[in-house]
Amino acid sequence: xxxxxxxxxxxxxxxxxxxxxxxxxxxxxxxxxxxxxxxxxxxxxxxxxxxxxxxxxxxxxxxxxxxxxxxxxxxxxxxxxxxxxxxxxxxxxxxxxxxxxxxxxxxxxxxxxxxxxxxxxxxxxxxxxxxxxxxxxxxxxxxxxxxxxxxxxxxxxxxxxxxxxxxxxxxxxxxxxxxxxxxxxxxxxxxxxxxxxxxxxxxxxxxxxxxxxxxxxxxxxxxxxxxxxxxxxxxxxxxxxxxxxxxxxxxxxxxxxxxxxxxxxxxxxxxxxx
Numbered sequence: 344x345x346x347x348x349x350x351x352x353x354x355x356x357x358x359x360x361x362x363x364x365x366x367x368x369x370x371x372x373x374x375x376x377x378x379x380x381x382x383x384x385x386x387x388x389x390x391x392x393x394x395x396x397x398x399x400x401x402x403x404x405x406x407x408x409x410x411x412x413x414x415x416x417x418x419x420x421x422x423x424x425x426x427x428x429x430x431x432x433x434x435x436x437x438x439x440x441x442x443x444x445x446x447x448x449x450x451x452x453x454x455x456x457x458x459x460x461x462x463x464x465x466x467x468x469x470x471x472x473x474x475x476x477x478x479x480x481x482x483x484x485x486x487x488x489x490x491x492x493x494x495x496x497x498x499x500x501x502x503x504x505x506x507x508x509x510x511x512x513x514x515x516x517x518x519x520x521x522x523x524x525x526x527x528x529x530x531x532x533x534x535x536x537x538x539x540x541x542x543x544x545x546x547x548x549x550x551x552x553x554x555x556x557x558x559x560x561x562x563x564x565x566x567x568x569x570x571x572x573x574x575x576x577x578x579x580x581x582x583x584x585x586x587x588x589x590x591x592x593x594x595x596x597x598x599x600x601x602x603x604x605x606x607x608x609x610x611x612x613x614x615x616x617x
Contacts, residue, residue: 349410350466351473358403359485359608360601361477363492363552365418365470366390368410375415378454383447386412388434390495391583396575396590397493400598401605405481407474409466414438414447416462418470419492419550424459427550433503437462444502474556482562486613489525489604490565492552497579498571504546510574511541511596514549514567520557521564528603529566536596539574562613568600 349370367390376384394408409418413434420436421427434440437454441447448454454462474490481488498508511533515526526543533541549557549567557565572579575590 350469352406352408352410353473353477354406354408355477355480356401356403356405357484358401358405358605359481359487359489359612360401360404360605361474361481361488361490362397362401362404362406362601363474363490364390364393364397364406364408365492365550365552366413366494367393367408368412370411371415378448378452379414380447380449382441382445383414385581386414387581387583388413388438388442389583390493391572391576392585392590393493393495393570395585396495396570396594397597397601400594401601404601404605405477407470407477409470411466411470416459416466418467419494419552421551421555422463422467427554428548431503436467442497442500442503471555474552478556478563484614485608487562487608487611488564489608490552490556490563491601491604492550492565492567494547494550494567495570495572495575496547498573499579508569508571509540509542509545510571511536511539512545512547512567512569512571513541513543514547514553514569515544515565516549516554516557517544520549520553520559521566522559525559525564525566525604525607528607529568529600532596532600532603539593539596564608566604568597 437459530543547569553565553567577584577586
């Protein structure tokens with residue numbers, strides 16, 4: 344079901360697995376679009392085709408997807424505005440620059456404090472209310488929830504990191520957001536994926552979603568997967584077209600990851616079948 348205000352789409356499943364997708368949306372309200380400059384209107388910093396990449400891999404998984412673009416407000420940032428990566432280049436709750444450090448607003452049109460609060464209330468809060476509601480529902484049914492935060496990014500962005508990014512970037516905030524066994528399991532699957540590189544808690548350690556919801560002591564395990572877009576796009580430059588054959592190859596490994604997470608969660612469920 345989709346919210347008519349272009350906020351969130353929910354596909355409700357019947358397994359412990361929840362796929363969160365905060366950065367695939369392309370909706371920009373007209374008033375915000377008028378404020379963006381030509382660079383900003385390109386919306387280049389999108390997690391391109393992530394919803395398509397994960398489509399139907401685990402039919403019983405719940406999906407919570409933000410429909411608004413991260414330039415409106417970033418659903419994977421702390422709503423207080425606190426940086427997730429102190430001392431490192433990053434983008435804000437309401438980004439003023441793109442991933443290359445270039446301004447995305449017309450001069451003098453940047454959102455002020457009141458506008459950031461308005462966008463938080465209208466977009467950020469409803470998305471996370473929906474995600475929290477699904478987590479509560481799944482925990483109520485299984486006694487456990489596995490939140491898998493789906494992301495992708497260009498493999499080379501000098502403003503954000505040096506060199507090239509590994510293909511699989513697993514984030515657990517240094518092991519705090521899920522059971523150690525879960526982190527190890529996903530790490531081993533990625534390390535064993537022939538032809539791909541991987542890292543655990545490298546440049547990307549998990550955004551606000553992973554850090555906020557990941558409370559393994561309460562039965563909620565969260566893990567972020569940041570994929571290098573070179574693994575499934577024809578090019579990391581516009582128009583960011585989906586590359587079907589590389590994507591199908593990648594989907595084999597993603598399905599293995601999601602299947603393992605689902606199985607593990609079911610094995611650790613504290614509630615029997617209805």
